[in-house]
Amino acid sequence: MFTDDTTLVELAKLLPQFADIEHVLQPPEVEARYILKRAAKHFEQLEANEDREELGYLVEALVDKSWERIHSGHFSQVPLTTRQIYALGCFYKIFLLLLDNSGVEQRERCSAILDEALLLGCTDNLYGQSNELQSALMKYLDDVEKNKNDPKPLPILEEVQRVVCRCDIPQLDAPCLSEFRACCYDALQPTLLLNTLNHWTALSKWRDLNYLLKMAGNRTVPIEIGSNYASDEWSQQLVKIRDFLYRQFGDTNRTKDLEVEYLAQHELFAQIPALKSDICVPDYCSVNTESTTPVDIKAWLGPKDTVSPMHTDPKHNLLCQVFGSKRIILASPADTANLYAHESEFLGNTSQIDAANLDFERFPLLSSVRFYELILQPGDCLYLPPKWWHYVRSNTPSFSVSFWFE
Known part of the structure; x- marks a missing residue:
């Protein structure tokens, strides 16, 4: 040998x-x-x-x-x-x-x-x-x-308590596949799906950041630096998840001077298959029985105040909230001409507007746009049809998983 x-x-x-x-x-x-x-x-x-x-x-x-x-x-x-x-x-x-x-x-x-x-x-x-x-x-x-001495234990994040809040789109309580097909998929209707993730062990496991540290701490991943990928200050860097977790979550007295970092739109579960066992691909992703395209699974982990500016995606999307909450603002594809998309090819699917602070003087066509707002809370699943515009901001430390399918 x-x-x-x-x-x-x-x-x-x-x-x-x-x-x-x-x-x-x-x-x-x-x-x-x-x-x-x-x-x-x-x-x-x-x-x-x-x-x-x-x-x-x-x-x-x-x-x-x-x-x-x-x-x-x-x-x-x-x-x-x-x-x-x-x-x-x-x-x-x-x-x-x-x-x-x-x-x-x-x-x-x-x-x-x-x-x-x-x-x-x-x-x-x-x-x-x-x-x-x-x-x-x-x-x-x-x-x-295994014997690496980390500086100190990471926090176990408090469970975000569900609140009754504004929701401008329909809500369905754990719809069956046929109801989802008729009311959401075929109708191309954004919908908040409730009580569809209760069987995910991730809902309880992942709030303990020490579990994520143990399972994934030594992996190197791409991190977005800056709260908004459309800003001039935004950049990316390859870092170990361990360092990212300690910087963004390890200090309970986190200062405003610390740059916001975001593990965004990353195929984390292909890189760390053990974490995938804590979630399940929703049955709704198989609603189109003729599709042979695999489901794209993306992870979104970051502190409070991470932002995805108003943008569109080409596929159907189920955005599932594991812990924390996010404010989401939507707009219909019918309003695309009034949403001031960037002219560059890289940001062609992204609007120039700040959906949370509308500037009607700079962007007068916004006055004709109908916006829809909701809060995505732990255990919720938001269905987004292709080409629907969406703005996402984390209200708290947050972990989301998105499933893109055809």
Whole structure:
């Protein structure tokens, strides 16, 4: 055996055989096919090999080249094959590094590489055991954090008490699928759905931020800095969830000078499958039996005063509130011409207005727009049809999960 780390040997058995990934490596991916075929053969043997150093250089070069291809244009235009090759290269790179040294610093380095593979690559169901490999490898790498002394425990957030408040759209109490189809989906009617998330264990578990710290603290995620992505001061940064949680929630006397950070629109549950077991994809997402498009699941975690400016999304959306509350203001697609969308392609789905403080002098057409307002409270689920404008502001520390479907 090439190592006395029996756990690592067992993990290596979860790497793909070449036959498992050959479908990804069709022409013109000749170079990637050669390198990944060698890597697969190397780990199938699980024996010391004199060409391991050369293989390490080849895999490193493949990862670097794939990274450059991913960053050479708009991310949405990157071929799926490029992202899959990048992920596979990262998997092999991690194991080759761990063979040389599986100490604490090396594991932390490999943990960052794994996060890059999950963030930039396409890893979900890449091959038969890919999801199993990701979970097991994540646990192995994160074992170095078990004895990490965090500064102090994070708070357990108080449960937000439900209040009776304004709601300008229809409300339905746990509608059946046929009622949802008729009243919401087919009618394209925004609706507040009550008592549909009561079975989610996340409703109780996630208010304990120490649970999130334990489950996800060592993961690297993209964080939005600044309360509003349409502002000039807005930026993004890759940070560990641990650091984000302590900065935004660890100080009960949080000062106004601290920048608002937002884990927004992130595929957290693909990156951390263990958290996905605390929620369920609502049955309403399957209302269109002819759709073969998978449901997009996004996480939204942040302190009080995070803002998503008035914008639209192209798909049907179920916005589910786990903890905290949010003020939401809606406008119909029929009012699009009066909502002053940005002219840039990047912000073309976003309005220039501040929906919470309307400026009729600057934007006179707003006087003809009908706005709808509501408060999204813990356990609530807001159905939004495609192209409906929505502004979202957190009244408290908040965790939401959105499900986009067709």
